[in-house]
Amino acid sequence: MNKIGILLLSGVTGLAGIFGLLFYSWFPQATFTATIISVDADLIEVEVAIAKPGIFFEGEPLLVSLKDFTRIVDSSGSRIDASELEVGDRVEILFDGSIAESYPGRIFRCFRIRIVG
Secondary structure: OOHHHHHHHHHHHHHHHHHHHHHHHHOOOEEEEEEEEEEOOOEEEEEEOOOEOOOEOOOOEEEEEOOOOOEEEOOOOOEOOHHHOOOOOEEEEEEOOOOEOOOOEEEOOEEEEEEOO
């Protein structure tokens, strides 16, 4: 293979890698169902209700940051304010897949919280 071919292949591979990183960071990656155990203005604490082997364990506590971009909706899909979340609400949480390695674990990029029950 000549030098031009190698440079083109390297460039295409590099662009594909960059696109993959951007794609990963732009789109939500994971969901789980949990029960709210405490509510603050910009943070909720939840307990995982449905285990996902290797990711979450049933009963595991997690902190979820509420940001300006976090969309909170009721069971019909209508947008609601964070102040309407209550202890005991069962929610589905959509986030970027990253969890801070602390106890309890913490989710900083939550995209949507939907009340499911």
